[in-house]
Amino acid sequence: MADDELEIALTHAAEALRHASKVAVLTGAGVSAESGVPTFRASDGLWEGHRIEDVATPSGFERDPGLVWKFYNARRANVKTVSPNAGHLALAAMERHWGENFSIATQNVDGLHQAAGSQRVFEIHGSLRRTRCTACGEIQDRGVEPLADMPECGPCGGRLRPDIVWFHEALPDDVWWNAQQAAGECDVLLVVGTSAVVYPAASLIPIAKRSKSPGATVIECNLTRTEASTMADIGLYGPSGVTLPKLCE
């Protein structure tokens, strides 16, 4: 996006935010790209030659739990080496400004929003940091310390899985309910670093547009146009680590 175009779009975005009493955010892998976390698109949907669908589905885990744990242990090892970027920090600063009336629904499982200081974060696809026992259901926060190839549950010895929402699995009810509520009540929805192709996460955008009248102002922050662009009122096209801090100036 040409600089002058971006300046004009930033002015409109700042104006919309100045009049907003409630702000909601939807983030995807792109907000963590500048921290060194690979996006799904960049990997062409592949991980070490495996279709993401194969290593991020219940059937994939049934078929080959070792492979799935190799996939998630590799991502845990990556997240151990990264830190929040200026985009995460800008969103945390915005939360300090709007307080309770600001929240982030993230599709990311890297925990970088919380590491940047954001409090109201709805992890709608779970977290790399937690495990869940397939037998007793025990959920534990394990940080990003390396785990065994096939970790087992301490209390019951059952097989552990990442506490992550895989394809064909429902999102956690309470977290998803909060995310929909925030999108339905916001005056501005920031859509940051997502290709907006995965559902029901992407449905937060039409929810924000249609829940109130007038609907929320949707601001898309991305390197490129996406499936969400037709619903966006303002497009800030550039790295979110550059555009988001400009919204805080």
Ligand SMILES: CC(C)NC(=O)[C@H](Cc1c[nH]c2ccccc12)NC(=O)[C@H](CCCC/N=C(/NCCC(=O)O)S[C@H]1O[C@H](COP(=O)(O)OP(=O)(O)OC[C@H]2O[C@@H](n3cnc4c(N)ncnc43)[C@H](O)[C@@H]2O)[C@@H](O)[C@H]1O)NC(=O)OCc1ccccc1
């Ligand atoms: C692929 C898609 C078509 N399929 C789905 O959506 C499916 C099926 C489906 C359901 N409803 C539908 C409706 C229509 C079509 C399909 C469906 N959805 C499901 O299966 C969902 C579950 C979906 C969740 C799956 N889990 C993930 N993640 C956790 C795992 C893990 O992470 O390992 S999804 C995963 O992929 C998605 C990747 O998208 P993005 O994050 O946007 O990343 P991507 O790489 O694609 O794009 C990055 C963007 O950033 C931009 N960018 C890059 N760098 C920067 C930069 N520097 N700055 C700014 N932007 C940047 C790029 O330009 C790009 O636009 C994220 O959601 C991510 O979480 N579950 C379910 O429907 O269950 C049913 C059900 C219901 C009730 C009861 C029982 C069952």
Ligand SMILES: [Zn+2]
């Ligand atoms: Zn257990």
